[in-house]
Amino acid sequence: MSQIPAKAADPQIIDQSSRRRTFAVISHPDAGKSTLTEALALHARVIGTAGATNGKSNRKDTVSDWMQMEKDRGISISSTALQFEYRDTVINLVDTPGHADFSEDTYRVLAAVDCAVMLIDAGKGLEVQTMKLFEVCRQRNLPIITVINKWDRPGLESLELMDEITERTGLRPMPLTWAVGIAGEFHGVADLRKNEYVRFTRNSSGASLALEEHFTPEEAQDVEGQLWSDALDEASLLESSGEFDLDGFHAGTATPVLYSSAAQNFGVRQILDALVDLAPSAAPRADADGEVRPVDAPFSGFVFKVQAGMNQAHRDHVAFIRVCSGIFERGMVVTHANTGKPFATKYAQHLFGRDREVIDQAWPGDVVGLVNASALRVGDSLYEDTPVTYPPIPYFSPEHFRVAHAKDPSRYKQFRRGIDQLEHEGIIQVLRSDRRGDQAPVLAAVGPMQFEVVQDRMAQDFNAPMRMETLGYSLARLTTKEAMTTLAPVRGVEVIIRSDGEYLALFNDVWALRRVAKNYPDLPLTQIGVNQDASV
Numbered sequence: 145m146s147q148i149p150a151k152a153a154d155p156q157i158i159d160q161s162s163r164r165r166t167f168a169v170i171s172h173p174d175a176g177k178s179t180l181t182e183a184l185a186l187h188a189r190v191i192g193t194a195g196a197t198n199g200k201s202n203r204k205d206t207v208s209d210w211m212q213m214e215k216d217r218g219i220s221i222s223s224t225a226l227q228f229e230y231r232d233t234v235i236n237l238v239d240t241p242g243h244a245d246f247s248e249d250t251y252r253v254l255a256a257v258d259c260a261v262m263l264i265d266a267g268k269g270l271e272v273q274t275m276k277l278f279e280v281c282r283q284r285n286l287p288i289i290t291v292i293n294k295w296d297r298p299g300l301e302s303l304e305l306m307d308e309i310t311e312r313t314g315l316r317p318m319p320l321t322w323a324v325g326i327a328g329e330f331h332g333v334a335d336l337r338k339n340e341y342v343r344f345t346r347n348s349s350g351a352s353l354a355l356e357e358h359f360t361p362e363e364a365q366d367v368e369g370q371l372w373s374d375a376l377d378e379a380s381l382l383e384s385s386g387e388f389d390l391d392g393f394h395a396g397t398a399t400p401v402l403y404s405s406a407a408q409n410f411g412v413r414q415i416l417d418a419l420v421d422l423a424p425s426a427a428p429r430a431d432a433d434g435e436v437r438p439v440d441a442p443f444s445g446f447v448f449k450v451q452a453g454m455n456q457a458h459r460d461h462v463a464f465i466r467v468c469s470g471i472f473e474r475g476m477v478v479t480h481a482n483t484g485k486p487f488a489t490k491y492a493q494h495l496f497g498r499d500r501e502v503i504d505q506a507w508p509g510d511v512v513g514l515v516n517a518s519a520l521r522v523g524d525s526l527y528e529d530t531p532v533t534y535p536p537i538p539y540f541s542p543e544h545f546r547v548a549h550a551k552d553p554s555r556y557k558q559f560r561r562g563i564d565q566l567e568h569e570g571i572i573q574v575l576r577s578d579r580r581g582d583q584a585p586v587l588a589a590v591g592p593m594q595f596e597v598v599q600d601r602m603a604q605d606f607n608a609p610m611r612m613e614t615l616g617y618s619l620a621r622l623t624t625k626e627a628m629t630t631l632a633p634v635r636g637v638e639v640i641i642r643s644d645g646e647y648l649a650l651f652n653d654v655w656a657l658r659r660v661a662k663n664y665p666d667l668p669l670t671q672i673g674v675n676q677d678a679s680v
Contacts, residue, residue, distance in 0.1 A: 154440040157471060157507065161426040161439045164509025165419050166236040166466075167289075168253050170281070171263035172271035176293045180263060180406035180415075181226065181239050186353060187412045188235065190228040224451075225464060225511040227494050233420045236511050247276070248540045248570065248590055249449070252522060254280050255537050256448040256466035258509065259423040261289045261415070262399070266299035266327045269308050278313055281396070287424060288399045290317065291415060296405035299327030302378055309399065316398040318388050321414050322379040323403040324364075324371050331368060332357075333403055333411055334375050336383065340364075341372065344410040354409040394424055426509030429468045432533045439508040442529035443470030443478060447520050448537065450569045452605065461569070462493075463517040470528065472506040481525035481533045491515035522570045538673030542573055542588035542620050545650060546595055546612040549584055555608050556583065562606030563587075567643050572598050575640040575648060586640055587612070588620065588648075617650040619657055621669040630664060648672070 171177045226237045238257055240250040254260065260281050264270060270278075281288055292305060300308075306317045321333035324341065332343035341364030345355040364372045392398035400418055404411035428436045437444060445465045452461035465472075474492040479485070493500040493513045506512045514520065523537040550559035563585055567574040572595075573588040580586065589595055595612060603609045617638070625647055628639040636652035637660060649669060651657040661669060 157440040160507035161509055163232065164234050164236060164426045164507065165259070165423050166238070166257050166426060166509045166511070167259040167261060167419065167423060168238045168240050168250075168257045169261045169263055170240060170250065170254075170274065170277040172265065172268070172273040175263045175265040175268075175271070175274070176406045177263055178239065180261075180291070180293065180404070180412070181237060183404075183406045183409050183412040184235075184237060184416060185226060185228060186409065187416055188228045188230040225513070227511065230416050231420050234507075234510070235416075235419070236509060238511060247273075250277060251280060251540070252448045252537050252570070254284060254286065255535075256446075256464075256511070257286070258426060259287045259289065259419070261291055261419075263291050263293050264305065264309075266292050266294045266305070267297055269300055269305060270312050275312065285396050287394050287396055288315065289393075289415070289418060289423065290315075290399045290401045291411075292323070292401065292403045293406055295323050295327050295403050296330040296408050296410065297328055301326070302403075303381065306382060306401070309401070313399075315396075316389070316392065317382060317401045318393070318398050319379050319382055319401045320388075320418055321402045321411060322375050324368055324375045330403075330405055330408075330410055331371060333414065334364075334372070334379060335414060336379060337388075341368070342414070343367070344405075344408070346408050346410075352409070354412075356413070390422065393422065426468075426507070429534065432535045437469050437532055439469050441469040442527065443472055443476070444468045444525065444527040444532045444534075445472070445512070446526070446534040447522055447524045450517075450520065450522055452565055452569055461518070461565070462513040462515055463520040465512045465514060465526065467506050467508050467510045467512060468534065469508055469532075472510070472512055474502070474504050476528065478526045478528050479531070480519060481527060481531065482521075483519070485519075487517075487519065487526060489514060491517075518568075521568060539573065540590045541672040542590060543618055544589045544592050544595070545575075545615040545617045546587050546589075547580065547584050547615060548587050548598075549611050549613070551609040551611055558606050558608035559602070559610060562602045562608050565606070566598055566601060571601070574643045576643070577638075577640045580640075586615065588642075615650075616652050618653055619651040620648045620672055621651070621657065622672055623647050623649040623668055623670070627667055630667060631660065634660060 169177045169180060224239050226239065228235050238253045240253045262274065262278060264274065290309060302323060309315060309317045320337055321335055323330060324334055325331040332341060335342055339361060341359040343357040347354055359367055389398045393400060400422060402411060402415055402418060404415060406412060426439055428438050430436050445467045447463050448466055449464040450461060475490055477486050477488050480487045491514065492503055493515060494503045500513065525533045548563065550556050563574060566572050575586040575588055576582060587595065587598060599610060623639060627647060627649055631637045631639050631649060636656040638650045640648055640650060642648055
């Protein structure tokens with residue numbers, strides 16, 4: 145790969161990239177992730193009211209959950225991007241799906257951010273999906289800010305939660321704020337950085353900014369008495385281990401901790417302040433060969449998501465690009481690294497959930513939506529001048545398989561176009577074989593809810609209702625074309641071709657896999673990309 149020529153640093157790019165904070169919120173389902181996303185936007189004053197009121201049953205539409213299934217179920221099943229300014233800092237918040245069945249989408253988002261906010265339900269502690277996503281952050285060396293949410297409801301004790309963070313993640317918790325009042329009686333927080341007490345009062349059932357009152361430690365003692373003393377005593381047990389370790393936070397060995405109730409907008413401003421003051425800005429990124437590309441090198445970026453159906457009037461699709469270096473300018477012609485062909489960026493937009501606005505420039509750390517970029521797929525790299533290819537985003541190993549059929553054979557063209565589009569977006573993995581034919585593709589998924597999204601999108605977006613037939617396979621391994629002939633007579637096994645040309649051997653269970661491995665020791669059977677159980 146060509147070396148990037150040495151040159152003087154571009155102060156404008158350096159300055160703009162240093163103003164960016166690009167992060168994702170990760171959590172177990174129902175920990176309050178979408179509610180926190182709304183609350184952050186509310187505190188930055190880019191929306192007038194938050195989309196959550198008193199819980200899922202009363203939820204209004206949120207800017208981050210825009211798909212009809214998300215509104216109906218009250219969960220996030222697709223990632224989206226929000227950009228706004230706070231304290232002269234540009235916040236790029238990439239919302240992630242909350243459900244474990246959509247871990248692939250979350251994994252792609254975590255490839256595109258510089259930091260993660262790990263949201264923990266105060267009543268449940270570190271749950272399964274939170275730990276799986278934490279492991280992905282650890283693999284990517286992503287700094288993590290921990291937020292203890294739902295402190296307005298009964299829950300665990302603060303010190304118990306800190307012990308759990310230490311024991312299960314290996315991170316050293318460093319409290320920035322500490323709850324005053326036990327879980328379920330959230331009075332306010334001791335802001336340990338500013339040495340003050342911030343008391344919260346709910347406003348408009350959480351739809352508006354909470355009222356804040358600020359007190360000195362002496363005033364807090366008069367106002368809260370023993371509650372204030374207890375909070376300081378507990379926080380001091382962790383503070384005694386040393387001062388705030390910024391290097392440890394950035395290295396992924398320590399985590400700042402804050403308390404909040406996102407539904408009531410308590411403690412949210414403090415989270416924004418911590419992101420601005422402490423989270424890393426856009427930094428140089430390593431390419432697929434390990435060479436680091438400076439932020440002020442010529443423009444480069446990569447696609448981490450493709451989404452269709454965001455604009456119902458036009459049925460277009462958007463490729464989400466993480467800008468890694470240089471200046472992105474609307475209309476510029478860049479090179480598509482995967483094909484070597486030029487790519488024009490005429491339709492470039494910033495996104496705020498489903499809403500968009502045309503942009504003329506973007507900087508390292510920003511997320512740009514390229515509209516109708518049908519040539520782009522997840523993981524593709526783009527660059528100007530000096531070539532670069534960023535590391536590929538791996539497939540997940542699927543665990544659920546169904547054969548898809550068009551309900552109405554006369555709508556086969558729409559059926560085929562819809563399946564191809566959803567595979568292009570990365571919603572589902574599509575497998576085909578001569579045995580089944582193009583009219584009956586096999587859909588492979590990490591979780592069964594992906595099939596529900598496919599079925600809904602096929603009916604709503606492509607007017608091609610479909611039915612599905614469940615297959616008994618639960619494991620897949622990469623193999624070779626020769627395995628088709630070798631394994632054809634073996635029961636409980638099928639070899640099929642993925643849309644990228646790879647051959648996958650599907651197995652009923654682990655025993656079938658072991659039997660084949662024993663009987664055909666020379667047959668390659670390789671783990672696919674990311675293993676859901678082991679990593680995510």
